[in-house]
Structure formats: C-alpha cells, structure tokens
Amino acid sequence: MDAREMALHRAYEHAVRWLAGLSDRPVPARAPAEEIVRALGPGLPDGPTSPADVVDLLATACEPGLTAFPGGRFYGFVVGGSLPAALAADWLVSAWDQNCVMRAVSPACAAAEDIAGAWLLDLLDLPPASGVGFTTGATMANFACLAAARDAVLGNVGWNVARDGLTGAPAVRVIAGAERHIAIDLALSQLGLGEPELVATDDQGRIRADDLRHTLTTEAPAPTIVVLQAGNLHSGGFDPFPQAVGAAREASAWVHVDGAFGLWAAASPRLAHWTTGCPDADSWATDAHKTLNVPYDCGLAVVRDAGALRAAMSRKGAYLIHDERGDPADTVPELSRRGRAFPVWAALRSLGRDGVADLVDGLCRHAGEFAAGIAAIEGASVLNDVVFTQVCATFGDDARTDRVMSRLLEEGTAWISGSTWQGRRVMRISVSNWSTTDDDVARTLTAIRRAAAAV
Structure with missing residues (x-):
C-alpha cells in the first residue's frame, strides 16, 4: 500500500467512525478553537510527515471541536446533512480532482451539470430552457441571478454593464420584503446596487403584494428588480407569488426569488401549492446543501433567460477552450471550481x-x-x-x-x-x-x- 492509499484508508476509517458516533455524542462542539490549535500544533514543522500520520493528527485533534452537523439533532440555522450517495460522490469529486469549467477538458463534469440541471428544473417546476449554475451556496446563487438581472434591466435602457461598468449608469431600483435574507443584501452590495427599498411584510414575514404594487407606482419608471422569497428564515412562509409577480410585471420589473431552502416545496405534491406562481419569475436561487442534503458547498442559480446568465457570468480567454454549446464556467462567478454537480446528480438519482x-x-x-x-x-x-x-x-x-x-x-x-x-x-x-x-x-x-x- 503506497502513501496515498494509506492516507485514504485512514481518512475512510476516521470518517466512518465519526458518522457512526453521531447518534451518541453531544451535538455541540466540546472544545474551543484555541484548544484545537494547540492539538494541531501551531508551528510549521521543518521536515515532512507521512500523509497517513497527518490524517490521523487532523482527525484526532479536530474531533472535539466538531459540531454534529450531519446528525439528526442539529436544528440550528438551515443546515442539511449529506445523503449517502451524495457523500460518496463528493469523495469521488476530490479523488477525480477535476476543474469543472470547460466542457472539452472535463466532459464528465459538463454531462453531470447538463443532466442534474435538467432534473432540477423538472423537479422544481421551473422553465425547462433556463440556465443553471452550480455555485458555492445560496449567497453566490443570488449574486449570479442578480448580476444577470442587473445587466438585463440596464441593457433594456441601453446601458452595457460589461463594457461600461456602473459609473454613470441609470439607477437600478431593487425592491424586497422587509424580512428578506441577509444573502440578498450581501449580493446587492457586491454588485454595486446598494441597499434595497423595503416593502412591509405580514406577521409571517411574507411580502404584502398591495404594498409592493404601491411602492412600484410611487416613482417614475426605472430599471427595477423585485426580490421575492420562498421560505422565510423564521416562519418558513412563502410570498404570495401570483399577486406579487403580477404587480412586478405591471411595472416591467425583473422578478428574482430567493428560495434557499423553500424552493424545494415545489418537489412535493403536498406542498407545491406554496410555490404557485413562482415559476413565472425570471430567476431563482436555492441551495442543494440545505433541503436536498448534498455536502457543502453547492448552491444553484437558475435564470429563465439562459443567455442573460451567460452574458453576466461568462468571459473569454485566448488560452481557454470554448465550446459552442456553452461551458460550465459560463454560469457562475468562478473560473476554478470543483464538480458540484456530481453529488447533486447522485442525490437525485438515489432518491x-x-x-x-x-x-x-x-x-x-x-x-x-x-x-x-x-x-x-x-x-x-x-x-x-x-x-x-x-x-x-x-x-x-x-x-x-x-x-x-x-x-x-x-x-x-x-x-x-x-x-x-x-x-x-x-x-x-x-x-x-x-x-x-x-x-x-x-x-x-x-x-x-x-x-x-x-x-
């Protein structure tokens, strides 16, 4: 057994032991970061250490500082576990070590994205020709969708963001419910769009469609993005999509839906009524590492106009190999990234x-x-x-x-x-x-x- 194989065997043993002990261990971490630093050893060694010994040290030193996120009794934040097939597929992703940006260089990555993306659109009842990007999480999924929205609404009034940037551009109105998730604010800030105008919400955090319509008509027409929500952070409530999307359409606004965990209601015949009208939006963001339970990190950016997503995300370099059918790099902010679609495909195929x-x-x-x-x-x-x-x-x-x-x-x-x-x-x-x-x-x-x- 060579050094790599030995290290992998040790990692497997530690992983199986960790997962097997989740039902019995306390859920919170038992040691602070300072104790883990001491156990890991803060000083860089002068000489090498065998890979297997490095794995042993990492596993034993870190174990007291781990929270039992994958266990059945962690209910803090919205953190899913990892389905068995998705977890195993993620191990293969690391072993395969593919940079999933170019179709020609890693056809398997592109194939997994093509299939998993189509399955997701079908399950979530979203337009089948939509563009799908596999991002790090819902924050960057919102970023990608809102970038497409920003560029499209400014393009509608003759401003080319890719060429001219935002300096001197017409102001973009972004309107959201008072109980939107902080990921929306982060994405808007990163996109140079500032803070959103807020619309009142009801006692369940759902946007008030009449107030939205009023807000949309209080100013002169301008490039506008309306942000709605599928799954309120506290209540789990869903915005009234038919009424809210209708109000936005009357104002010619782009409609984006932040559905980090709630968008998955569409996959359940019993719950799909909560997302009625949601497919009429222009873009949707969700997490696969939440409700779908694939390993971190995996968000999903979906844009009805696939060309708008590509226009906002894609850049060409002479050294890259471009495929006329489009490349995975055309749908997300990163050029270098792991094969996030493989665990998604495995989760969906297994379920x-x-x-x-x-x-x-x-x-x-x-x-x-x-x-x-x-x-x-x-x-x-x-x-x-x-x-x-x-x-x-x-x-x-x-x-x-x-x-x-x-x-x-x-x-x-x-x-x-x-x-x-x-x-x-x-x-x-x-x-x-x-x-x-x-x-x-x-x-x-x-x-x-x-x-x-x-x-």
Missing part, C-alpha cells in the same frame, strides 16, 4: 422523484411534531404558522427564552439556535437533515422540556 418528495415531506412532518410538542409545554408558545421546516417558539419573556436555549446547549442533546423575530427572542428550529428520526425529535423535545423546567 428519484418520489424520494425527493418524501424527503421534503419528512422534514416538514418533523417540524410539525416540534411545534405540537413545544406548544404543550407550560409557558411556551409557537409564534409562526408551521407551513414548512421552520418553528419559532418563545418560553415567556426574552430572558427566559434565552435561558432555556442556553440550558439546552449546555446539556448537549441537540443544537438549536436563538434569534430575534418581530421584536421577540425566539428559539428557532430548522429541520433540514434527512437523517432526523422520530426518536431524534422525541429526544430533543424531552431535552427542551427539561431545559424549560430547569429555568
């Missing part, structure tokens, strides 16, 4: 259409179980309509809610993050992992009851 629907439905069912269990705790209240995978609860006043969450994290059975929503501190539960079981939900609810009783 099939029915399996994706079952995955989404199962996450939502567990969210409903959490809501019912918490509502039965004395002094606790669930604040949102649980329509998807999010549950926001309080345990009385803000101070007690924070104490319950702190006690829960100290105990370690589960990891649930806090937040502030509509002026109140909340326990925010995000059910995002395929491996969460009924027993995981029951164990977590028992831990929440213990924490609430203790404070």
